[in-house]
Amino acid sequence: MLYIIGLGLGDERDITLRGLEAVKKCEKVYMEAYTSLLSFGLSADGLSTLEKLYGKPITVADRDMVEEKVDTMLSEAIASDVAFLVVGDPFGATTHTDLVVRAKELGVNVKVIHNASVMNAVGVCGLQLYRYGETVSIPFFTDVWKPDSFYERIQNNRKLGLHTLCLLDIRVKEPTWESLARGKKQYEPPRFMTINTAIEQLLEVEQQRGESAYDEETECVGFARLGSEDQMIVAGTMRELLAFDFGAPLHCLVIIGKTHPLEEEMLNVYRHK
Amino acid sequence: MLYIIGLGLGDERDITLRGLEAVKKCEKVYMEAYTSLLSFGLSADGLSTLEKLYGKPITVADRDMVEEKVDTMLSEAIASDVAFLVVGDPFGATTHTDLVVRAKELGVNVKVIHNASVMNAVGVCGLQLYRYGETVSIPFFTDVWKPDSFYERIQNNRKLGLHTLCLLDIRVKEPTWESLARGKKQYEPPRFMTINTAIEQLLEVEQQRGESAYDEETECVGFARLGSEDQMIVAGTMRELLAFDFGAPLHCLVIIGKTHPLEEEMLNVYRHK
Numbered sequence: 407m408l409y410i411i412g413l414g415l416g417d418e419r420d421i422t423l424r425g426l427e428a429v430k431k432c433e434k435v436y437m438e439a440y441t442s443l444l445s446f447g448l449s450a451d452g453l454s455t456l457e458k459l460y461g462k463p464i465t466v467a468d469r470d471m472v473e474e475k476v477d478t479m480l481s482e483a484i485a486s487d488v489a490f491l492v493v494g495d496p497f498g499a500t501t502h503t504d505l506v507v508r509a510k511e512l513g514v515n516v517k518v519i520h521n522a523s524v525m526n527a528v529g530v531c532g533l534q535l536y537r538y539g540e541t542v543s544i545p546f547f548t549d550v551w552k553p554d555s556f557y558e559r560i561q562n563n564r565k566l567g568l569h570t571l572c573l574l575d576i577r578v579k580e581p582t583w584e585s586l587a588r589g590k591k592q593y594e595p596p597r598f599m600t601i602n603t604a605i606e607q608l609l610e611v612e613q614q615r616g617e618s619a620y621d622e623e624t625e626c627v628g629f630a631r632l633g634s635e636d637q638m639i640v641a642g643t644m645r646e647l648l649a650f651d652f653g654a655p656l657h658c659l660v661i662i663g664k665t666h667p668l669e670e671e672m673l674n675v676y677r678h679k
Numbered sequence: 680m681l682y683i684i685g686l687g688l689g690d691e692r693d694i695t696l697r698g699l700e701a702v703k704k705c706e707k708v709y710m711e712a713y714t715s716l717l718s719f720g721l722s723a724d725g726l727s728t729l730e731k732l733y734g735k736p737i738t739v740a741d742r743d744m745v746e747e748k749v750d751t752m753l754s755e756a757i758a759s760d761v762a763f764l765v766v767g768d769p770f771g772a773t774t775h776t777d778l779v780v781r782a783k784e785l786g787v788n789v790k791v792i793h794n795a796s797v798m799n800a801v802g803v804c805g806l807q808l809y810r811y812g813e814t815v816s817i818p819f820f821t822d823v824w825k826p827d828s829f830y831e832r833i834q835n836n837r838k839l840g841l842h843t844l845c846l847l848d849i850r851v852k853e854p855t856w857e858s859l860a861r862g863k864k865q866y867e868p869p870r871f872m873t874i875n876t877a878i879e880q881l882l883e884v885e886q887q888r889g890e891s892a893y894d895e896e897t898e899c900v901g902f903a904r905l906g907s908e909d910q911m912i913v914a915g916t917m918r919e920l921l922a923f924d925f926g927a928p929l930h931c932l933v934i935i936g937k938t939h940p941l942e943e944e945m946l947n948v949y950r951h952k
Contacts, residue, residue, distance in 0.1 A: 412795070414695060414697075414793065414794075415793065416697065418696075419695065419696040419697040419700065420695050420696070420697055420793075421695060421696060422687060422692065422693050422694060422695050422696075422794070423691075423692040423693070423694060423695075423696070423699065424687075424689065424692040424693055426696065427692065495795060495799050495800070495802065496802075496803075497799070497800075497802025497803050497805075497808065498799055498802060498808060499808070499809070501802065501805075501807055501808075503805045503807075503941055503942070503944075503945045504941060506805070506945060506948070507805075507941070507944045507945055507948070510948050518803050520687065520688065520693075520795035520799070520800045520803070520906055521687075521695070521794065521795050522685070522768060522793035522794050522795060522796075522799070523795075523799045523802075523808075525798070525799045525802075525808045525809075526768050526770070526771055526793070526795070526796045526798045526799040527768070527770075527793045529768065529769075529770025529771060529774065529796075529798075530769075530770050530791050530793070532770075532774075532776045532779070532780075534774055534776075535770065535771060535772070535774075535796075535798045535814065536772070536798075536813065536814035536815070536816070536844075536846070537813065537814075538813070538814075539812055539813060539841075540809065540810065540811070540812060540839065540841055541808065541809030541810075541811075542809070543809070562839055566813065566835055568812075568813055571809075573809070633793055668776055668777060668780070669776070671776075671780045672776045672779060672780055675779070675780070675783050
């Protein structure tokens with residue numbers, strides 16, 4: 407059996423009792439490291455905190471492994487219980503559909519243990535989840551590569567009065583250009599997009615497209631370290647949030663659509679002062 | 680401090696370690712019963728299972744109390760630690776924004792402990808959460824009352840190729856007409872909309888409106904008891920699902936928009952046979 411277990415958003419205490427029970431009975435425990443390293447402050451210390459809680463070693467399944475060596479994990483899961491740990495929910499912002507499909511092809515039984523994800527935890531700001539439209543991803547722009555497919559989606563959502571959750575780019579284990587040329591893997595330092603960069607890029611695209619999907623005065627909510635003890639939630643215009651320091655990653659951003667009075671009342675709690 | 684704690688979807692083992700820790704240190708524990716009774720099989724037995732796990736009594740805050748007596752709970756939370764337990768996530772399908780706003784007005788500190796919600800756990804079927812449009816609610820129709828505002832929303836989502844999550848009506852503690860007339864509260868037995876009823880009503884509205892937002896051949900996914908050990912997930916056309924018996928509540932339904940190949944592969948796992 408392959409258990410795909412959501413760890414939630416904050417730290418090691420966000421696993422569910424059901425999830426912990428499953429980890430404890432598994433013979434082997436893998437952890438997806440793609441987005442998880444920092445969410446859980448996963449220095450060597452963070453990992454050992456988890457290992458102490460679970461009472462067993464964890465194999466960090468970094469991006470290379472997730473892409474290249476998943477079959478080893480799956481073949482282990484045919485004969486024994488294996489856990490694959492995922493920060494947030496297994497089918498939240500980063501989905502593990504491909505893993506489930508491959509497992510099913512190999513005849514491996516899969517059990518999913520859900521948890522909170524950024525996709526539902528943003529509800530804490532008071533904007534109702536059922537009033538969100540399509541979610542968009544904001545990728546890091548370079549001088550020559552500025553993909554802006556998010557623009558049209560935000561525009562569509564706003565025409566319908568819906569809120570838009572913007573997931574901000576994470577670059578972990580990106581091979582350097584140099585290493586690609588030499589055929590020897592070396593990695594860029596990890597990069598996490600801030601709310602400030604996201605808003606800069608959003609406004610840059612608006613200036614180019616000029617279709618008034620949003621502007622500097624558009625109301626937003628910025629979230630940093632959502633679900634952690636030191637989470638930060640601030641509501642304000644793009645202009646206001648552009649100048650605000652949200653601190654350490656992860657960040658995400660919601661562009662507000664049409665609000666109800668109760669949503670407004672709740673946003674006031676988080677209003678930029 | 681008022682802790683608003685999500686319990687997740689399945690049973691008592693879906694609380695997080697952080698949530699359980701909070702409950703254990705609270706002097707008083709309330710539980711929202713509006714939608715929760717059945718999710719956790721909350722007969723008297725279910726409640727005592729929770730009380731045993733927490734090591735303390737739980738006050739069930741039924742709908743009357745949630746509306747009328749919340750201030751008692753909030754005033755207790757000024758001087759001591761109080762837990763308010765919510766099935767799913769505190770800001771998922773049913774939101775508790777009003778509670779937070781009232782708490783803030785009274786100067787009560789609030790801490791939210793997130794968990795899985797139907798809003799993110801539907802991701803398990805393989806349809807990616809960021810490709811969902813606005814969520815709709817399908818209310819029970821009567822002979823004279825058939826509100827169909829969901830129709831336009833589904834139509835808008837489908838025009839954009841987006842999936843639609845349909846939350847199905849729950850009627851708990853509805854006063855009987857007779858009791859309203861007599862001024863003495865008596866309640867109708869609880870009712871939970873099945874996927875079958877939802878599809879019947881959807882097709883009834885399509886027939887009246889005739890704008891081809893969807894039809895009998897539209898692909899959907901039906902979910903029953905999502906997140907529980909005996910959850911059921913079936914993908915098929917409205918016509919196919921209309922004839923399918925999903926068993927006990929809670930049910931919800933996703934109307935599929937435009938799919939990617941990986942979404943299709945995953946749906947095949949759940950395809951109606």
